[in-house]
Amino acid sequence: MTRQGRRRRSTFAPAVATLAGAITCAMGCAAAERQQWEDTFAGDGDDAFLVDDDFACFTDRRWADVDGRRVWNVFGGARQAQAVALAVSRAPGEYPVGTVLQLFTFEAMVKRGAGFSPATNDWEYLVLDTSSGSTVITARGTTDVGNVGGTCLSCHGAATAHDSVCFTNSSCRPLPFFVDTEVVPASDERCR
Numbered sequence: 386m387t388r389q390g391r392r393r394r395s396t397f398a399p400a401v402a403t404l405a406g407a408i409t410c411a412m413g414c415a416a417a418e419r420q421q422w423e424d425t426f427a428g429d430g431d432d433a434f435l436v437d438d439d440f441a442c443f444t445d446r447r448w449a450d451v452d453g454r455r456v457w458n459v460f461g462g463a464r465q466a467q468a469v470a471l472a473v474s475r476a477p478g479e480y481p482v483g484t485v486l487q488l489f490t491f492e493a494m495v496k497r498g499a500g501f502s503p504a505t506n507d508w509e510y511l512v513l514d515t516s517s518g519s520t521v522i523t524a525r526g527t528t529d530v531g532n533v534g535g536t537c538l539s540c541h542g543a544a545t546a547h548d549s550v551c552f553t554n555s556s557c558r559p560l561p562f563f564v565d566t567e568v569v570p571a572s573d574e575r576c577r
């Protein structure tokens with residue numbers, strides 16, 4: 386499993402820091418520092434270990450927009466088509482290795498290689514800071530990464546038939562606030 390950075394003091398710290406950063410950075414402040422993440426997983430097959438600059442503005446052409454949720458497979462081609470088709474269909478199923486999903490700019494889930502993390506069905510959860518106009522990964526991991534609502538797994542893990550993906554079903558623990566997905570790309574600092 387990927388080690389956590391020193392700046393992550395508690396489960397909720399990254400999201401709180403991101404929200405606080407978004408507010409104070411409007412007045413000018415230092416962005417999150419980039420850090421060296423080590424990939425400690427050595428699987429046999431394909432894998433997707435993403436770094437900061439693999440993430441892009443929500444209007445970038447790599448993203449398929451499925452009802453305001455971003456879907457991208459780093460291998461492209463058939464896997465991109467498979468991931469998008471599954472999201473659009475809202476049917477139960479497994480996303481192919483290399484799938485990256487985002488709803489908010491400040492968090493993402495990435496389908497890693499087979500055997501990466503049985504507890505999260507091989508999803509890696511990431512917390513991102515985009516306030517500088519580029520992406521900085523501030524936390525990443527599996528069972529212990531979270532936001533103000535709890536660990537990612539505590540909500541997403543309930544959607545077992547849908548491979549831990551929430552928007553295609555109603556089995557996830559719901560978000561404690563209303564999400565206006567139309568607003569999200571407009572608030573993405575990387576698109577300006």
Ligand code: HEC
Pocket residue numbers: 454486487488489492493494510511512530531532533534535536537538539540541549550551552553557558559560561564
């Ligand atoms: C309180 C429960 C909860 C927590 C905690 C939570 N999520 Fe979610 N997440 C949801 C729900 C519900 C949706 C679907 C919202 C919608 O589409 O309207 C969602 C949507 C998403 C999506 C879009 C794809 C999908 O599954 O619908 C991603 C990516 C995502 N969350 C990542 C994360 C990450 C990363 C974390 C931890 C840092 C996290 N979430 C923590 C409940 C949660």
